[in-house]
Amino acid sequence: MLTKHLAQVLDTLNMKALLIWTVLLNIYKLLKTGDCTSTHDQVLSIHVTTHQQADIVRNISSQYETVLWSPASPEHIEADTEVHLFVPANNLGTVTDLLQTHHITHQVLLDNTEELIKMQTRNESSDPRSSVSYYERYHSLEDIYYWINRTAQEHPDMVKVILIGSSYEKRPLYVLKLSGRQERAEKRAMWIDCGIHAREWISPAFCLWFVQYSLNFYNLNNDITEMLNSMDIYVLPVMNPDGYKYTWTTNRMWRKNRSLSKESNCVGTDLNRNFDANWCTKGASNRPCDEIYCGQFPESEPEAEAVANFLRSHKDSVKLYLSIHSYGQMLLFPYSCSNEEVPNHAELFELVQEAAMKIRRYYRNNYKYGASAKTIYLAPGGSDDWAYNLGIHYSFTFELEDRGRYGFLLPPSFISKACNEALLALKSIALRVIQKTQPQP
Ligand code: 9B3
Ligand code: ZN
Ligand code: ZN
Numbered sequence: 001m002l003t004k005h006l007a008q009v010l011d012t013l014n015m016k017a018l019l020i021w022t023v024l025l026n027i028y029k030l031l032k033t034g035d036c037t038s039t040h041d042q043v044l045s046i047h048v049t050t051h052q053q054a055d056i057v058r059n060i061s062s063q064y065e066t067v068l069w070s071p072a073s074p075e076h077i078e079a080d081t082e083v084h085l086f087v088p089a090n091n092l093g094t095v096t097d098l099l100q101t102h103h104i105t106h107q108v109l110l111d112n113t114e115e116l117i118k119m120q121t122r123n124e125s126s127d128p129r130s131s132v133s134y135y136e137r138y139h140s141l142e143d144i145y146y147w148i149n150r151t152a153q154e155h156p157d158m159v160k161v162i163l164i165g166s167s168y169e170k171r172p173l174y175v176l177k178l179s180g181r182q183e184r185a186e187k188r189a190m191w192i193d194c195g196i197h198a199r200e201w202i203s204p205a206f207c208l209w210f211v212q213y214s215l216n217f218y219n220l221n222n223d224i225t226e227m228l229n230s231m232d233i234y235v236l237p238v239m240n241p242d243g244y245k246y247t248w249t250t251n252r253m254w255r256k257n258r259s260l261s262k263e264s265n266c267v268g269t270d271l272n273r274n275f276d277a278n279w280c281t282k283g284a285s286n287r288p289c290d291e292i293y294c295g296q297f298p299e300s301e302p303e304a305e306a307v308a309n310f311l312r313s314h315k316d317s318v319k320l321y322l323s324i325h326s327y328g329q330m331l332l333f334p335y336s337c338s339n340e341e342v343p344n345h346a347e348l349f350e351l352v353q354e355a356a357m358k359i360r361r362y363y364r365n366n367y368k369y370g371a372s373a374k375t376i377y378l379a380p381g382g383s384d385d386w387a388y389n390l391g392i393h394y395s396f397t398f399e400l401e402d403r404g405r406y407g408f409l410l411p412p413s414f415i416s417k418a419c420n421e422a423l424l425a426l427k428s429i430a431l432r433v434i435q436k437t438q439p440q441p
Contacts, residue, residue: 165306180228198243336372
């Protein structure tokens with residue numbers, strides 16, 4: 001009898017404790033995430049409808065400590081654009097107040113970006129039994145240098161490492177040259193660069209993925225075998241090592257390289273505005289503090305100069321140029337620097353259309369495609385336009401996943417899908433280019 005009573009009392013006490021506990025937990029959660037202001041850095045998706053709203057959002061993005069994710073520069077914010085803006089916690093209140101005052105609708109795209117960043121940089125050896133492969137994780141610059149070496153050592157018959165120059169901070173720029181074991185006279189070549197923009201982490205991840213896939217499936221997969229037998233493939237896994245390093249150590253949102261400017265305290269040039277293609281006209285900036293700063297003169301940056309020099313000295317063999325960026329899911333071709341159509345516009349259009357169709361069919365994912373200036377924005381000084389004008393008439397820029405759900409902070413679990421679909425597009429285009437550039441006997 002007594003014990004039963006005691007048990008009942010204890011039970012009610014337990015219930016009460018549980019109740020109090022839940023209430024406290026909820027209050028804590030409310031305080032932590034907050035309904036109006038978060039204690040986290042956020043990414044906002046802002047729907048700009050009118051010209052006046054465009055002016056206001058442009059001002060917010062340039063006057064407050066924020067980072068514009070999309071479009072790349074405030075000048076591309078017009079009526080009818082969706083803007084993705086990274087806002088540090090300390091500015092969230094001010095920014096959202098301003099948006100509300102001007103009746104600009106917005107939603108939170110990402111809350112707690114700190115957690116996502118942590119997820120992306122988690123120590124790889126944390127769980128040795130994890131089923132996730134090396135290629136389904138992001139890697140630090142040191143890791144990537146180590147990987148380049150190891151890959152070359154493990155495949156001495158198919159891989160050569162070429163030093164094409166060094167970065168502003170004197171880091172080496174290594175290119176992997178992949179070749180099939182078949183010797184053919186007058187071998188054609190293709191070029192792929194990744195990591196022009198530091199924060200686009202999926203891009204170097206793709207280069208690593210591509211190299212690994214090519215080496216593993218040579219003589220197993222017909223497409224890869226045909227590609228490597230017909231073409232040497234030059235792969236530059238990280239074109240902007242200084243910037244990439246900086247995104248791992250200091251600022252995950254960094255885009256440019258890390259060169260010091262003579263005229264200002266701002267750091268970095270946009271390497272994809274530094275090439276000699278209508279250099280520094282509309283769509284680029286001559287102000288060193290801007291994200292799309294074009295640099296002091298064309299190829300003023302050692303990274304751009306190294307790539308340009310290499311391609312100039314290989315321009316007769318290189319038939320296909322490909323530059324990997326993110327995000328937005330687009331397959332682009334020249335021009336970006338002008339609204340003019342290139343002479344083989346229809347041919348290039350067909351190639352990206354077919355590639356996008358395959359991605360849709362096999363991965364149920366939509367990629368936009370077309371000439372850059374019309375598909376994304378007018379922008380001069382890009383590597384693809386420059387390569388095209390050099391004579392590489394199959395020249396492309398891929399913008400990989402996603403469409404803005406995670407943007408630059410694409411979680412590692414998405415790497416394999418993003419890379420597989422890009423690989424499908426690459427194979428589709430490369431095999432067509434191999435047919436089209438068959439040497440005449
Ligand atoms: C820009 C240019 Cl200038 C080009 N030639 N091709 C593609 C783009 C888009 C990328 C950029 O540099 O802004 C997207 Se991250
Ligand atoms: Zn980019
Ligand atoms: Zn981009």
